[in-house]
Amino acid sequence: MDLLSSEECLLIAQRTFPEKDKCNLILLNFELQAGSNDLMGYMGEYYKLNLEIQDVVENEKHNLDYFIKCLPRKNEPQREECERKGVFRKESAIYTGILPQIQKYATKKLYPKCYYSRNDILVLEDLTQNYRHLRPSENYTKDHYKVVLEHLADMHASSIAWEEREKFNIDERYKDVLVELHLSAGNSWYITGLKAIVFLAARHPQLQTKEAQYFINNKLYNLLTKAEELVKPSKTIRNVFCHRDTWDRNILYQFPNESSILPSACCIVDFQLAKYCSPTLDVFFLLYIVASKKVREEIYDECLEHYYNCLESHLTRLGFGDQLPITRENFLAECQRTRLAALIIWALTEPQTKMSATVSNRLRSEEPEKFDFYLNTDRSELLTRVMKLQPGYEETIMLPVKELVEYLMENELLYD
Numbered sequence: 482m483d484l485l486s487s488e489e490c491l492l493i494a495q496r497t498f499p500e501k502d503k504c505n506l507i508l509l510n511f512e513l514q515a516g517s518n519d520l521m522g523y524m525g526e527y528y529k530l531n532l533e534i535q536d537v538v539e540n541e542k543h544n545l546d547y548f549i550k551c552l553p554r555k556n557e558p559q560r561e562e563c564e565r566k567g568v569f570r571k572e573s574a575i576y577t578g579i580l581p582q583i584q585k586y587a588t589k590k591l592y593p594k595c596y597y598s599r600n601d602i603l604v605l606e607d608l609t610q611n612y613r614h615l616r617p618s619e620n621y622t623k624d625h626y627k628v629v630l631e632h633l634a635d636m637h638a639s640s641i642a643w644e645e646r647e648k649f650n651i652d653e654r655y656k657d658v659l660v661e662l663h664l665s666a667g668n669s670w671y672i673t674g675l676k677a678i679v680f681l682a683a684r685h686p687q688l689q690t691k692e693a694q695y696f697i698n699n700k701l702y703n704l705l706t707k708a709e710e711l712v713k714p715s716k717t718i719r720n721v722f723c724h725r726d727t728w729d730r731n732i733l734y735q736f737p738n739e740s741s742i743l744p745s746a747c748c749i750v751d752f753q754l755a756k757y758c759s760p761t762l763d764v765f766f767l768l769y770i771v772a773s774k775k776v777r778e779e780i781y782d783e784c785l786e787h788y789y790n791c792l793e794s795h796l797t798r799l800g801f802g803d804q805l806p807i808t809r810e811n812f813l814a815e816c817q818r819t820r821l822a823a824l825i826i827w828a829l830t831e832p833q834t835k836m837s838a839t840v841s842n843r844l845r846s847e848e849p850e851k852f853d854f855y856l857n858t859d860r861s862e863l864l865t866r867v868m869k870l871q872p873g874y875e876e877t878i879m880l881p882v883k884e885l886v887e888y889l890m891e892n893e894l895l896y897d
Contacts, residue, residue, distance in 0.1 A: 484513060484528065484549070484551060484602065485511075485513070485530070485549075485602070485604070487508055487511065489597060490508055490511045490530075490532055491506065491507075491508045492597060493530075493532065493545075493547065493596045493597045493604055494506055494508065494532050494534045494543075494545060496596045496597065497545055497596060498536075498543075501536060502538070505536050505537055505538040505539070506534055506535070506536055506537075507534070507535050507537060508532065508533075508534060509533040509534065509535055509542070510532075510533040511530065511531065511532050511533070512530070512531045513528050513529070513530055513531075513549070514528060514529045514531075515527075515528055516528055516529060524559075524563055524568050524753055525550045525551060525552060525553060525563065525568075525569075526550075526551055526552070526553050526554060526555065527548070527549065527550055527551075528548075528549040528551070529546065529547070529548060529549070529607065530546070530547040530548075530549050530604065531544065531545065531546055531547075532544070532545040532547070533545075546607040546610065547596065547604050547605065547606065547607050548593065548604075548605045548606065548607045548608065548609075549602065549603070549604055549605070550572075550602070550603045550605065551569075551601055551602040551603070552564065552568075552569060552601040552602070555846070556845055556846075556849045556852075557849065558849055558850055558852075558853035559845070559849065559852075559853065562853070562857070566662050566668075567660070568662065568753050569598075569599075569600050569601055569602070569603065570600050571658055571659075571660065571662065571753060571755075572603060572751075572752050572753045573595075573598035573599070573600065573603060574655070574658040575658065575659075575752045575755055576592070576595035576598060576603060576605070576752065577595055577598055578655070578658070579651070579655060579658070579722065579755075580592045580752070582643050583636060583639045583640050583643055583722060584639070585639075585643070586638075586639035586642040586643055586646075586799060587635045587636060587639040588635055588795075588798075589631070589632055589635045589746060590746070590748055591632070591635070591636050591639075591748070591749070592748065592749065592750070592752070593605040593606040593607075593608050593748065593750060594606040605750075608733050608748055608750065609733070611735055612733035612734060612735045612747070612748050613733055613734060613736075614729070614730065614732070614733055614734070615729065615734065621729075621771065621772065621776070622743070623780050623783070623784075624743045624744070625734070625743075625744060626767065626768070626771070626772065626780060626784055627784070627787050628734070628744050628745075628746065628747050629727060629732055629747055629749075629767055630764065630767065630784060630787055630788040630791060631787075631791045632746070632747050632748075632749065633724070633727070633760075633763045633764065633767070633788065634788055634789075634791035634792040634794075634795055635791070635795055636721075636722065636724070637721040637722070637723070637760045637763070637792060637795075638721075638792055638795035638796050638798075638799060639795070639799070640721045640722035641719060641721060641796070641799075641801075641806055642799040642800075651720075651722055651757045652714055652720065652757035655757070659755065659756050659757050661709075661712065661713075661756060662753060662754055663712070663725065663754045664708045664709050664712050664822075664825075664826070665709060666706070666709060669857040669858070670856055670857055671829070673856065673857055673858060673859065673860055674829040674860070675702060675705045675706065675825075675829070676702070676859070676860070677829075677832065677860040677861065677864065678701070678705060678825075678828050678829065678882060678885070679697060679701050679702050679705075680860070680861045680864070681828075681864065681878065681879060681882045682697045682701060682882050682885075682886050683697050683698065685879055685882055685883055685886075687883055688882075688883065688886055692890075693886065693890070696886070696889075696890055697886065700889075700893070701886065701889065704889050704893065704896055705825055707821060707896045708821070708822050708825040708826070711818070711819055711821060711822035712725075712756065712758055712762060712822055713758065714757055714758055714759075715758060715759040715815065715818075715819075717811075717814070717815060717818060718759050718760070718761070718807060718811055718812065718815040719806040719807050720757050720758055720759060720760075721757070721758075721759075721760045722755065722757060723755060723756055723757070723758050723759075723760065723762055723763045724749055724752060724754075724755055724763055724766075725754040725755055725756050725758070725762060725763065725766060726751055726752075726753070726754040726755075726766065727749060727763060727766050727767045727770070727771070728766070728770045728771055728830070728834055729771050731749055731750050731751045732747055732748075732749055732771075733747060733748050733749075733750065734746070734747045735747065735748070759815055759819055760792070760807070760812075760815075761812070761815045761816050761818075761819045762819060762822060762823070764784070764785065764788050764816075765816075765819060765820070765822070765823035765826075766823065766826060768780075768781065768784060768823075769823045769824070769826065769827040769881075770826065770827060770830060770831075770834065774880055774881075774884065785812075785813070785816060789809055789812050789813075792807065792812075793805065793809070820888075821888070821889070821892075821895075821896060824881065824884060824885040824888055825885065827881040827884075827885070828881040828882050828885045831877065831878050831880075831881050832860070832864060832867075832878045835874065835877045835878060836867055836871065836874070837871055840867055840870055840871055844863075864878070
């Protein structure tokens with residue numbers, strides 16, 4: 482196994498049993514298996530690690546399972562992009578330096594424990610021992626969204642408590658870690674995505690009026706670039722540590738038992754896009770990226786209310802009393818301000834999250850250079866190719882584009 486040495490594997494085992502004398506543990510065997518294709522990510526490759534360990538003093542053997550995330554090894558353009566952006570350096574620093582501190586103030590398990598990290602690899606607790614993704618046959622309900630919102634509220638409140646206890650600002654202390662890797666003019670993926678939104682909007686069958694086409698061709702792109710400002714630390718609400726990527730593949734649920742339909746808790750993975758910013762961005766990412774438009778409209782007000790009630794409860798638990806750093810009125814006003822960011826992120830990510838794993842994995846493995854060109858230079862050919870290959874794809878990715886354009890045409894003066 483060239484990904485980890487036997488010495489590193491033994492170190493991982495020793496960190497799993499901090500209460501045991503390191504000298505008593507020996508490594509009997511280790512095995513690495515590639516993750517399933519549906520776990521392939523855009524910013525890494527996934528593996529499962531199994532270690533067989535023996536405590537020679539207590540004469541006990543242990544089989545230990547871990548989840549590994551590493552820089553892409555099979556796709557050179559993808560690897561170069563990750564190295565250029567410092568994706569793994571950022572996530573490693575978050576797992577080892579930031580999240581353990583926030584966890585001290587939380588009531589829920591916020592993240593998988595990290596046992597080992599380098600600038601190209603993370604060895605994490607295998608959450609699938611106690612958590613799982615929803616199965617294809619299972620649908621999200623309002624209760625699923627509420628469980629995630631409860632989790633986010635706990636993390637947000639705990640990050641405020643950490644700052645107050647130690648009298649510091651997360652963004653100032655970790656400014657070299659919490660860099661914007663997503664909505665930044667320096668990110669070619671983002672700029673290419675904005676151009677793709679304009680491309681889709683121009684061909685949308687319901688946006689063919691003279692007024693709409695003039696708006697799309699002359700105003701849309703400049704308004705879309707406002708997203709970069711909206712995801713910076715807010716000047717109108719208390720900022721918190723945000724995950725910023727809570728789509729369904731990054732959420733694992735815990736159930737009371739095998740027959741349970743509703744989850745009792747969740748845990749979130751993948752902190753590459755984490756930032757210090759407005760808490761509304763985490764709330765909106767969940768409601769816009771995971772929920773369909775129809776479902777979002779049905780649960781929107783109730784979910785905002787539920788999130789804030791949970792946030793208020795945690796802030797009270799953490800000793801803020803009557804001096805809440807985020808009021809209900811403040812939160813709802815911030816929701817209005819950042820809604821455009823949510824619509825843009827939805828339109829940006831929908832073409833990738835709704836592309837079937839079969840199609841995307843095939844393109845990445847068979848045409849890596851072209852796939853990199855699609856993601857970071859021009860997506861028009863990719864989108865038209867997938868529209869032909871995947872039934873229903875065009876209708877799906879056009880939904881956020883239509884809502885975004887119509888919203889901006891009605892509210893252009895708010896962002897001019």
